[in-house]
Amino acid sequence: MRLSENFTPTLKEVPADAVIPSHQLMLRAGLIRPLAAGIYSYLPLGWRAARNVIDIIREEQDAIGGQEFQLPAINPIELWDETGRNSDFGGEMFRVTDRKGRTLALAPTHEEIICSVARGEIRSYKQLPQMWYQIQTKFRDEPRPRSGELRTRQFIMKDAYSLNATEQSLDESYNRQHASYCSIFGRVGIEYFVVGASSGLMGGSGSQEFMAESDAGEDTCVLCNACDYAANLEIAVSGQSYESRSDQPVELKEVATPGHGTIEEVAAFLQQEPDNFIKSILYIADDQPILVCVTGCDEINESKLEAQLGALFRQAEPEEVLSHTGTPVGYLGAVGLPDNIKVLADNRLQGRCGMVTGALKEDFHISGVDVARDLDRAEFHDLITVKADEPCPNCGQPLSIIRAIEIGHIFKLGTKYSSAMGATFLDESGKEQPIIMGSYGIGVGRMLATYIEQNHDENGIIWNRALTPYQVHVVPLNAKNESAVQLAGKIYDDLRTAGLTAVYDDRPLRGGFKMKDADLLGFPLQVILGDRTMAEGKVEVKIRRSGERLLVEPEAVVAKLQELLTNL
RNA sequence: CGGGGCGUAGCGCAGCCCGGUUAGCGCGCCUGCCUUGGGAGCAGGAGGCCGGAGGUUCAAAUCCUCUCGCCCCGACCA
Numbered sequence A: 001m002r003l004s005e006n007f008t009p010t011l012k013e014v015p016a017d018a019v020i021p022s023h024q025l026m027l028r029a030g031l032i033r034p035l036a037a038g039i040y041s042y043l044p045l046g047w048r049a050a051r052n053v054i055d056i057i058r059e060e061q062d063a064i065g066g067q068e069f070q071l072p073a074i075n076p077i078e079l080w081d082e083t084g085r086n087s088d089f090g091g092e093m094f095r096v097t098d099r100k101g102r103t104l105a106l107a108p109t110h111e112e113i114i115c116s117v118a119r120g121e122i123r124s125y126k127q128l129p130q131m132w133y134q135i136q137t138k139f140r141d142e143p144r145p146r147s148g149e150l151r152t153r154q155f156i157m158k159d160a161y162s163l164n165a166t167e168q169s170l171d172e173s174y175n176r177q178h179a180s181y182c183s184i185f186g187r188v189g190i191e192y193f194v195v196g197a198s199s200g201l202m203g204g205s206g207s208q209e210f211m212a213e214s215d216a217g218e219d220t221c222v223l224c225n226a227c228d229y230a231a232n233l234e235i236a237v238s239g240q241s242y243e244s245r246s247d248q249p250v251e252l253k254e255v256a257t258p259g260h261g262t263i264e265e266v267a268a269f270l271q272q273e274p275d276n277f278i279k280s281i282l283y284i285a286d287d288q289p290i291l292v293c294v295t296g297c298d299e300i301n302e303s304k305l306e307a308q309l310g311a312l313f314r315q316a317e318p319e320e321v322l323s324h325t326g327t328p329v330g331y332l333g334a335v336g337l338p339d340n341i342k343v344l345a346d347n348r349l350q351g352r353c354g355m356v357t358g359a360l361k362e363d364f365h366i367s368g369v370d371v372a373r374d375l376d377r378a379e380f381h382d383l384i385t386v387k388a389d390e391p392c393p394n395c396g397q398p399l400s401i402i403r404a405i406e407i408g409h410i411f412k413l414g415t416k417y418s419s420a421m422g423a424t425f426l427d428e429s430g431k432e433q434p435i436i437m438g439s440y441g442i443g444v445g446r447m448l449a450t451y452i453e454q455n456h457d458e459n460g461i462i463w464n465r466a467l468t469p470y471q472v473h474v475v476p477l478n479a480k481n482e483s484a485v486q487l488a489g490k491i492y493d494d495l496r497t498a499g500l501t502a503v504y505d506d507r508p509l510r511g512g513f514k515m516k517d518a519d520l521l522g523f524p525l526q527v528i529l530g531d532r533t534m535a536e537g538k539v540e541v542k543i544r545r546s547g548e549r550l551l552v553e554p555e556a557v558v559a560k561l562q563e564l565l566t567n568l
Numbered sequence B: 001c002g003g004g005g006c007g008u009a010g011c012g013c014a015g016c017c018c019g020g021u022u023a024g025c026g027c028g029c030c031u032g033c034c035u036u037g038g039g040a041g042c043a044g045g046a047g048g049c050c051g052g053a054g055g056u057u058c059a060a061a062u063c064c065u066c067u068c069g070c071c072c073c074g075a076c077c078a
Helices: A021-028 A044-063 A077-082 A085-092 A111-121 A167-188 A263-270 A302-309 A318-325 A416-421 A444-454 A482-497 A511-521 A531-535 A554-565
Strands: A032-036 A039-042 A067-069 A074-076 A094-097 A103-106 A130-139 A154-164 A193-196 A207-213 A219-224 A230-232 A253-256 A278-285 A288-295 A313-315 A342-346 A355-361 A364-369 A379-381 A399-414 A424-426 A432-434 A436-443 A472-476 A502-504 A525-529 A539-543 A549-552
Touching: A021 A032, A021 A444, A039 A044, A044 A067, A044 A130, A044 A154, A044 A167, A044 A444, A074 A077, A077 A085, A077 A103, A077 A111, A111 A130, A111 A154, A111 A416, A111 A436, A154 A167, A154 A444, A167 A207, A167 A399, A167 A436, A193 A219, A207 A219, A207 A444, A253 A355, A263 A364, A278 A302, A278 A318, A278 A355, A288 A318, A302 A313, A399 A416, A399 A444, A416 A436, A436 A444, A472 A482, A472 A511, A482 A502, A482 A525, A482 A531, A482 A554, A511 A525, A525 A531, A525 A554, A531 A539, A539 A554, A549 A554
Parallel strands: A067 A130, A193 A230, A288 A342, A342 A379, A472 A502, A472 A525
Antiparallel strands: A032 A039, A074 A103, A094 A103, A130 A154, A154 A436, A193 A207, A207 A399, A219 A230, A219 A399, A253 A364, A278 A288, A278 A313, A355 A364, A399 A436, A424 A432, A525 A539, A539 A549
């Protein structure tokens, strides 16, 4: 590609709207351009990189027996009513109306479509297992698109669906996908780790996320420093013990705590540790009030709470707290609470004595709470959010908490969709069974952005061999130096003859400008032809990642570049 | 959906509080000269419905109301 003839609009200045490095660099290097909130065009260079990602995914999915589909992006809303996801997705699903007034969905994912294909054709266990996948554009009307390609409303995603007859077969498909993902991320060159995860809106049992550590990430993960324990904070558990304490039971006593409603204030006022308090928060689930109790130094984990309460719950408003308990926020407690309010308590409270909690009366708390004695109606679960340095549940060593980008998610769907949609088969005994499914997704744009988050410096992107739009960037510095220009043209031709992809910066610009652009675009190897090195009869090869520069005989350049490329 | 910020030339911004010549600056763009190892210099030039609508006023980029869009924090989220 000759830069003089091709569309590669680079920017010297950082666009005001871009905050994170990958977003800034994708704009500056001319990979993408915004069209609307969370909607981007891929420009030629960006699309070449995206295609590289897609090709790798395709090869690795084919390698485990995946069969690629091309599925409709618009589909009848009735399909989504069958599984209830028309309402589950709610405002997050784009809907369009056709000329007859029928509502159609812009597919946010494709379980329903896969099921509809399967129920029409799959009849027998002999036709299973199947591994079907597609690499296509998905649409989700995200409440808040952000961070460039990391969270968009229109995005390219690979998703695969396994159709299995048995749980063992599902496990096998799942494990194959797990291995395939490791191969994909390995080839793409992203540093990643795998965590246990919740299945969220998709439903199902087993679930793992492929994560890339990054401050730009939207997920929080808990990792053990010593063993391989890794989990999304949403489901992470702590190894911290919660055995009963041997504190002597004491009598309940009301204490005045005027104006001190928060744990912090009351703890300071009473000169006790927050750990000795019971934090009580009122939730509303299905219009019913539910009190949730944890120790004063813990935070409620609402993902874990969702597992107990179902999806439709929320924290009560202050007025609701007053109307349900007769107490203002800050003085809530489970002791003496009306019987119609269910109480959920965290495991760590079990057996605790001498605790302080709200007295259900403004400006008063109760001390001497014996959980076994006074909170006997509480239901105990793991409800807390793990904190950094708590012990690992596996090995007891301290846990770390880091931010990460979710780049892939695999999970065992089970029969949620096949049952709802009647996608069944006859098993060996002639009995009709719902197909057991798995679902496996990778975001293409998110992968590109993640790669750039992990591979850039102050000058620009640093592509590796696998993803780079072009392998070599040929830069004659002085357009007036005819021998340099001529040699640059020859090297460019020779590179392409040798099967390498190359960009030739034949623009009549100053050398400094062109070198800045080359670093910004970030192809792995640069061939620089300046007056100085030309005078010595050499050309310079620069390795983008290391900045290392080699002087090479012109005749040896192509071979040298080929050799260097194998290590990039 | 709650909170905050911003819409002025292709990009980055000033001007707005306190209304009043022809709306500015840097970069980019076009022409010429010059320069050519890290986003040069000089000279000349093009480019604006000041996001949109309504209002106040003799007069609105500037004040008021409404609206649309974009970004950030939160809520939410495979």
